[in-house]
Amino acid sequence: MSGLFAAHNRIAVVGYAHSDVVRRTAEPLGITALRTARAAIEDAGLTPEQIDGFTSSSLLPSSGEHEAQDGISVVTSDWLAKHLGGHAHYVAGFQGIGQLTGSLSLAISTLASGAADYVLLHRALHNPAGKYNDNPMTEFAGDQQWSAPQGFFGALPAIAMVCNEYCQRYGADRESLADLVVEARKNGARLPWSYWHDKPLTREAYLAEPPINDPMSRLDCDIPVQGVGVFILTTAERARDLPNKPVYISGQGFGYPLHHRIPLHWTLDEMMEAGEGLARRLWESSGLGPGDIDTAQVYDAFSPFVYIWLEVLGFCPVGEAHRFVRDGGIDSDIPESLGALSGGGAIGNGRLHGLPQLLECYLQLSGRAGERQRPTTNAVMSYSAPHFGGAVVLTNDPV
Amino acid sequence: MTNRPLPVPDETSAPYWAACAEHVLKLPRCSSCGEFTLPPDVTCPHCQSPEPDFTFEPVSGRGKVRTWTVIRHSFLSGFEVPFLLVDVELDDQPHIRMVGRLVDGPETPLRIGDRVAVAFEDLSSDIAVPAFTLAGAS
Numbered sequence: 001m002s003g004l005f006a007a008h009n010r011i012a013v014v015g016y017a018h019s020d021v022v023r024r025t026a027e028p029l030g031i032t033a034l035r036t037a038r039a040a041i042e043d044a045g046l047t048p049e050q051i052d053g054f055t056s057s058s059l060l061p062s063s064g065e066h067e068a069q070d071g072i073s074v075v076t077s078d079w080l081a082k083h084l085g086g087h088a089h090y091v092a093g094f095q096g097i098g099q100l101t102g103s104l105s106l107a108i109s110t111l112a113s114g115a116a117d118y119v120l121l122h123r124a125l126h127n128p129a130g131k132y133n134d135n136p137m138t139e140f141a142g143d144q145q146w147s148a149p150q151g152f153f154g155a156l157p158a159i160a161m162v163c164n165e166y167c168q169r170y171g172a173d174r175e176s177l178a179d180l181v182v183e184a185r186k187n188g189a190r191l192p193w194s195y196w197h198d199k200p201l202t203r204e205a206y207l208a209e210p211p212i213n214d215p216m217s218r219l220d221c222d223i224p225v226q227g228v229g230v231f232i233l234t235t236a237e238r239a240r241d242l243p244n245k246p247v248y249i250s251g252q253g254f255g256y257p258l259h260h261r262i263p264l265h266w267t268l269d270e271m272m273e274a275g276e277g278l279a280r281r282l283w284e285s286s287g288l289g290p291g292d293i294d295t296a297q298v299y300d301a302f303s304p305f306v307y308i309w310l311e312v313l314g315f316c317p318v319g320e321a322h323r324f325v326r327d328g329g330i331d332s333d334i335p336e337s338l339g340a341l342s343g344g345g346a347i348g349n350g351r352l353h354g355l356p357q358l359l360e361c362y363l364q365l366s367g368r369a370g371e372r373q374r375p376t377t378n379a380v381m382s383y384s385a386p387h388f389g390g391a392v393v394l395t396n397d398p399v
Numbered sequence: 400m401t402n403r404p405l406p407v408p409d410e411t412s413a414p415y416w417a418a419c420a421e422h423v424l425k426l427p428r429c430s431s432c433g434e435f436t437l438p439p440d441v442t443c444p445h446c447q448s449p450e451p452d453f454t455f456e457p458v459s460g461r462g463k464v465r466t467w468t469v470i471r472h473s474f475l476s477g478f479e480v481p482f483l484l485v486d487v488e489l490d491d492q493p494h495i496r497m498v499g500r501l502v503d504g505p506e507t508p509l510r511i512g513d514r515v516a517v518a519f520e521d522l523s524s525d526i527a528v529p530a531f532t533l534a535g536a537s
Contacts, residue, residue, distance in 0.1 A: 063474060064474075133474045134474050134475075134476075135474055135475055135476075136476050137404055137475070137476075138402075138404050138405065138476070138477070139404060139405050139406075139407050140404055140405070140406055140407065141406075141407035141409065142409075143438065145406035145407055145408070145409075145412060146406075146412075146437070146438040147498065148404055148406075148475060149403065149404055149405060149406045149522070149526075149528040150484070150498060150499045150500055150528055150529065150530065151403075151470060151473060151475065151478050151482060151484060151500055152484055152498045152499075153473075153474050153475045154474040156474075157468055157470060157484055157498075158498075160468040161465075161466040161467060161468045161484070161486050161498075162466070164466050164467060164468055165465060165466035165486075165511065168466065168510075168511050169511065210471065211469070211471060212470075212471050212472040213468045213469070213470055213471065213472070214468050214469040214471070215468075216468075259444075259494050260436060260437075260438075260440055260444035261437070261496060262437060262438055262497075262498065265486075265496065265498060267465070267486070267496065268466070
């Protein structure tokens, strides 16, 4: 595909709701999701009977030994559609790593094709009891035989190596990472629903935290939580009759691995190479460029992802993101900055897999960001890493 | 000998692990295009042949350090921390990367581009896993 997105500004987000973000709760995840879904439907000025499309991704992203139970520890669209008691015409789950942008794309396609009129997009994250990632396995068959026996296991070692390569190559260090983690936590502390509400992080506390996989510490990673976010989407025509200011989808871009590697071996070069194509498709499909964007909510499950996305999307030259951040380029208290973590991101909310990014874009563009409201016409959000993820441009001024 | 997790060789990997046990690094090579691949896949990632008939052939096992991390908390049991993992780009073919422990120890000073050579850690009487050791200029 090249050129303007066929569904350019034809699909809109018309309502939302999210749960509080808590570390753990005895409440089954499905109950949190149902309550949040009903609130989002009401927010959009609709009734559950009108929701005829459901899309989501349900993966529980832990490397520990946790069994996924639908309605308890994960919530699929099938489960939600059935338990909400509506009249589903189309239900689809996204299978892949770029979960939120992938399932948002399913929602867009569902509406653009006419398979449904009102789509409920949700993401529900659970924090299982016990260790999240620790794994007691003593043998590895299949794909992981190529990585785990060397001690290379879970997402963090590879991301730490990507982070180190970035730092070594471009002169960043833990002082640089402190700039963005402190910014994320500053913004998260201002959100009443965040796990980190009223708990900002000082630079000194960040620097005092020992690395677990050098150069990254726990504070460079989002904390596992339970939380649910729901968005209601419909066509631009139907959106006109609904109470909230519509936020239109202008374009989208996705990236995929370029090289066959051992499991979870993500590399800096691959992220940047795949990111070039992703960014090209994103800007072509939206008819906009980085200079048109008022806020960029970039994914930050791991702190170095912020650098990678800022560079891939063209907000600063390659290798310069750590200086861009240091110099206030994303500081939410500077009106002309990108405010890239103004919604707290994952580090300032908890492990919500892109929900804070999409939520902040929606709130800013719909004029519903309250005290955090910044003048915003065009926004971009990104999810995962560029070689496995996606980015979406949204606007409140469809041309 | 160790409590570290062991690989379970299968029909796609048995020659690799058999060679490792002899402290020889053999990588799967596509019979159609001759390119090395790690790990083997059901097709060849280079030429997309659905019948790659991978053969396992010795490689130099030498390369350069692309990046590294010191693991101070391991998500897997059986590993003594800290240990150092290196991401190595092998000389044998562009884009072939391996991740292994640096047997020189967790405090080893490293720079991007440092030369390393494959080494092996014996985990049981018939299983050894690849690792790396500093090789100096070469």
